[in-house]
Amino acid sequence: MNDLPAFLLRKADEYNAPSFIPADPICVPHSFSKKQDIEIAGFFAAIFAWGNRTTIIGKTKELMALMGNSPHNFILHHKEKERERLLGFKHRTFTATDLLWFVQVLQQHYQRYDSLETAFFPTPVKAQEHAVKHGLIRLQQTFFSTPGAPMRTRKHLSSPERNSGCKRLNMFLRWMVRHDNSGVDFGLWKNIAPADLIMPIDLHVARVAKRFGLMERKLPDWQAAEELTAYFRTIDPEDPVRFDFALFGLGVLEKF
Template identity: 45%
Template sequence: MKKAELKEFLDEKVLIYNNPDFIPHDPIQIPHQFSSPDDIEISGFLIATIAWGNRKSIINNGNKLMQLMDHAPADFIRNFERQDLERFDGFVHRTFNADDARTFMLALQDIEREDDGLESAFAKAYKLSSNLQEGISKFKQRFFNIEHLPRTQKHVSDPMKNSSAKRINMFLRWMVRKDNAGVDFGIWNSIPASALSLPLDVHTGNISRKLKLLKRKQNDGKAVAELDSALRKLDPEDPVKYDFALFGLGAFKDL
């Protein structure tokens, strides 16, 4: 398939799969419960963090997290006291447990107080980096400035260690990408959509290889860089819109 034909094919699939019908079946439904940008940002970060494994379990545990935060995540982060973190006792999603949850609450509160929130923290990291993937690595260093258990660090991926950083790239897509279809939120203005990387997973990786967008066999940081290059040739301003096409083709339809 020639480049022009491939672009036309994928652009058509974006229109099919990038629509609000996607929301009720995806973890993005949880930040969509909120209208305040601050609530969307905090809930989105937490839901993206636990977004691996069974989708139903992700959504159930995401809703449980919001319940533990009184369905007001931004207000909770700003105002909780240490003793309030006891409510997370017993919370678990796969390997993300109560200790991890408490650490994330403390880290988010520290970022809220010292950096004026997640957007500002990511923007600072991005500006200090050559690209957004390096920025994610710098953000991780900032996130864990607080006292924490070493085990909790695994819940924020590091692209500089060749991780695909799927979940954090997904979160950034949610926050940054301006989406006329109403799926992604596009509430951040300090990072351009052109800098985003596709949240690479089994579905998008397999379809990308079938379409000859990706040669690398592993779904890792090097594969993300290779796919970035290919997708930016198709749309340099909004390359990750093709996440909808590639994921949809992989998850819902055989190519």
Template identity: 40%
Template sequence: MTKTELKDFLDEKVLQFETPDFIPHDPISIPHMFSDPKDVEIAGFLAATIAWGKRKMILRNAHSLMERMDHEPYDFIMNFEDSDAVAFDGFVHRTFQPEDVFYFMKALQRLIRKHGSIESIISSHWISSGRPNNLKDTLSHFHTQFFDQPHAPRSRKHVANPAKGSAAKRLNMYLRWMVRSSEKGVDLGIWKEIPSSVLSIPLDVHTSGVGRQFGLLTRKQNDWMAVAEYDEKLRDMDPIDPVKYDFALFSLGAVEGF
């Protein structure tokens, strides 16, 4: 398949899979439950945080988190007190446990009180850094800010740090949700300061496997260096909206068994 043929093929697959039919079986369905952007960005962040494992389990546990927060994630976090931790008794998603949820509530409360929103934390660092063509350093800065209070070391793994080599799949997926246009009715597009052109591919077993089959990825490890290599190829195909191809690449692997 030539470069042009591959682009045409993937463009067709984007049209096929980037439709509202994608939503119900994907973690993006969680932020879609809300209309207030304040709720959307928090629900999305928490859903993305636990987005590893089987999708049915992810959705079940993400719904459980929202229920425990009375389906008002912004108000719950902004009014959170230590005594409210009882709401998460018994909650477990793989290694994400009540101790981790408690820290996430406190960290989000602290950061949002200070900066106003998750968007503000991310976009202000990216802008002050000179608007680079990727968000690697910004995500590492976010990790540092998130864990700048006493915490259990085990909690750190739940927010990726590209500076340590992580592919940051869940954070990149979250950024896609928040930044990309909502025109197709799937991504939410509530963040306006960051352009889709600087987003990175959410690299997982499906996108990496399909990418290697198509010659879009040669690196064997699924790390940030692989993300950078993949991004370069996708931006060559569409410099304005490269991560639209996540819909094609993920679905080819997860749905069509490529």
């Protein structure tokens, strides 16, 4: 394609629009207005984001209902008795064992901090190289450094230390950090700039990237995500992950 950057910019703008929200898991945090509710709903929507999007949305809404559609209040103030209502929850391989651990860690975090942002980026990041990589590793430490952490639950929180592409967590960071006039992403977090984010890369995004010759690695691992982000920084150094909309739209919605 003669003018690939212009084409991808056009596609990014096409899908980065309010019409994108209702059929995407981001619609669940969009049903809340309180910052912490948005964070928690978005976090679980991202963690559940593999498979059919309708199912992902349905399971996230189911969990929010179990939390009384007030996730921050539930996380912060629930008693042991109230945890019992979560025991029947399951999404694919994410079971009640995993959910109860997530809820416990989130409760401990929100009892100390006002925002989930500090689990990733406790202080402002000043154009720090590999900032997201360090933030995701810090999140792993937050969740699994406590004695008693279930070994099986680790698979639900990917880490660049294991060379995972961390698609779901990078998507969550896009939701929380990016901000523009489209109204899709929230832009709630300020300790890291959109310029430092890393592309969420799954098999669909990888397929489109390979078709355009933007990706040589066979697997959508961490190195592939960094390399793809580096390319998009040559087009828009301030907001490279805006092109997630373009590749996702082409790969998933247009079956490109």
